[in-house]
Amino acid sequence: MPRLREREPRVFGDRAGPLLEEAAERSRVSLRTRLERLRLSWRSVVQAGVASAVAWVIATDVFGHKQPFFAPVSAVIVLGLTIAQRGRRAVELAAGVAVGIAVGDLLVFVIGVGPAQLALVVMLAITIAVLVGSGQMLANQAAVSAALVATLQPPTNGVTFARFLDAAAGGLTALVVSGFVLPDNPVRLVRRAAEPVLGELAATLEDIAVAILERDRHLAEAALIRARGIDELLDNLEDAVRVSRDTARFAPPRRRFRGRVAGYGEMAARVDLAVRNVRVLARGTIRAVRLDENMPPETAEAVRDLAAAVRALALALDSGDFQPVGEPALRAAATATRVLEQTGNLAINVIVGQIRSTASDLLAATGMGHDAAAEQVGSASGETAAHA
Numbered sequence: 001m002p003r004l005r006e007r008e009p010r011v012f013g014d015r016a017g018p019l020l021e022e023a024a025e026r027s028r029v030s031l032r033t034r035l036e037r038l039r040l041s042w043r044s045v046v047q048a049g050v051a052s053a054v055a056w057v058i059a060t061d062v063f064g065h066k067q068p069f070f071a072p073v074s075a076v077i078v079l080g081l082t083i084a085q086r087g088r089r090a091v092e093l094a095a096g097v098a099v100g101i102a103v104g105d106l107l108v109f110v111i112g113v114g115p116a117q118l119a120l121v122v123m124l125a126i127t128i129a130v131l132v133g134s135g136q137m138l139a140n141q142a143a144v145s146a147a148l149v150a151t152l153q154p155p156t157n158g159v160t161f162a163r164f165l166d167a168a169a170g171g172l173t174a175l176v177v178s179g180f181v182l183p184d185n186p187v188r189l190v191r192r193a194a195e196p197v198l199g200e201l202a203a204t205l206e207d208i209a210v211a212i213l214e215r216d217r218h219l220a221e222a223a224l225i226r227a228r229g230i231d232e233l234l235d236n237l238e239d240a241v242r243v244s245r246d247t248a249r250f251a252p253p254r255r256r257f258r259g260r261v262a263g264y265g266e267m268a269a270r271v272d273l274a275v276r277n278v279r280v281l282a283r284g285t286i287r288a289v290r291l292d293e294n295m296p297p298e299t300a301e302a303v304r305d306l307a308a309a310v311r312a313l314a315l316a317l318d319s320g321d322f323q324p325v326g327e328p329a330l331r332a333a334a335t336a337t338r339v340l341e342q343t344g345n346l347a348i349n350v351i352v353g354q355i356r357s358t359a360s361d362l363l364a365a366t367g368m369g370h371d372a373a374a375e376q377v378g379s380a381s382g383e384t385a386a387h388a
Contacts, residue, residue: 043184044079051075051177055170063165070097070145070163074170077141079178092138097167099132100125100145108150121146183251186244190264191317193240194271197233198314200226201275205307208282209300217289224282230275234268241265263367267313270365274310274358281354288347295348298339302355305332309362322366330380333359337381356381 052072059068074097103125111117125146129139145163204226211220241264248258281303288295308328316322336355340348356377363373 047174047177047181048076048079050181051079051170051174054177055166055173058169058173059166063162063169065162065166068163068166068169069148071166071170071173074167075174075177076170078171078174091171092141095132096129096138096141097145098161098164099129099138100142100147101149101161101163103128103142104146104149113150118147118150121150179251180253183247183254186247186254186257186261187264189240189244189247190237190261190268193233193237194264194268194317195314197230197237197271197275198310198317200230200233201271201278202307202310202314204230204278204282205303205310208278208285209303209307211285211289212295212300212303213297215289215292215295217286220282220285220289224279224286227275227279227282234272234275237268237271241268264317266367267365270361271313274361274365277354277358277361281351281358284347284350284354288345288351291347293345293347294343295351296339296342298335298342299348299351302332302335302339302352305329305335306355306358306362309359313362313365316366325362325366326376329359329362330376333377334380 052075055071055075056068059065059071065071104121107121107124108117111120122143125142126139129142132138145167149163204223207219207223207226210216211223241261244257244261245265248254248261285295287293305328309325309332312324312328313322316325333356336352340352360370360373360377363376364370368376
């Protein structure tokens with residue numbers, strides 16, 4: 001029995017030690033994630049605080065309202081939208097408040113307050129909002145405003161549009177603040193969204209190269225799944241480009257970036273095409289391995305050159321120097337053409353075609369333009385054929 005008592009603490013300690021270390025590591029990772037999230041959103045935090053305070057001052061000092069509830073609320077709601085939505089949604093918000101307050105004031109003044117009256121006010125406010133416009137924000141805000149009027153602030157002195165003015169002031173203040181107070185750098189927005197796309201694309205190409213060298217069908221199938229997973233990252237990049245365009249257009253301090261943002265928009269479109277080509281490349285590799293087709297090692301070398309071009313493109317987003325993208329991309333096209341001369345099976349035709357198309361897309365992503373990129377890829381392939 002004494003021995004058992006001595007063992008128990010040691011067994012517990014042996015088990016608890018790794019668990020405590022794992023919990024501490026998870027806590028550190030969680031803290032880092034939260035701090036990173038705060039670092040990315042600090043501009044929005046400051047903008048919300050400034051806009052709500054300014055909207056309150058306008059409603060109290062300029063309009064003379066004692067409790068301008070809707071002024072700071074509408075400012076925060078509009079700032080919570082993406083920049084691409086703010087102009088249209090701010091109008092919907094103000095219109096929704098107007099509809100909700102008008103319906104609430106009229107009905108409550110006539111029929112009083114109570115559960116049945118509240119249900120009728122909310123339903124009628126939503127119905128009118130849907131008939132007036134198609135925006136979901138308009139209908140939601142109309143319902144919220146009508147409910148607040150019927151419960152918290154029922155009219156006592158007849159119908160008033162003071163709260164509509166508060167909401168309009170809040171929405172307008174939010175638009176001004178988002179344009180002038182710490183607007184985000186549109187170029188940085190695109191870079192942040194493009195980096196994970198290009199990182200995954202380069203890693204997928206490396207996987208395909210290994211699958212070709214090892215003739216590993218399972219690895220090729222995994223690469224195809226990985227390539228399909230890039231679609232979500234591409235959606236984020238597309239959203240970032242759209243928001244960046246609006247930031248450069250509507251925020252005066254950021255208008256100097258309009259040219260670069262337009263170029264990044266073209267880059268994003270070309271990267272999207274490159275991802276599609278890489279998916280076809282992965283499927284071609286799967287077919288070639290399944291049919292036991294001849295795939296010379298140079299095929300994998302060409303795919304790895306494409307991966308190097310993608311990594312160079314990611315670095316160019318920071319440096320602004322897109323020149324290093326061209327060399328590995330053209331080398332990939334040239335090597336692929338040489339492979340096609342060595343073996344002309346159908347699977348290799350597909351693989352080589354996708355390598356050359358991807359190389360062309362990566363060159364076009366540097367701002368070269370589609371026709372010039374295709375011409376350079378053709379020239380590189382022609383030079384290879386001549387040397388052969």
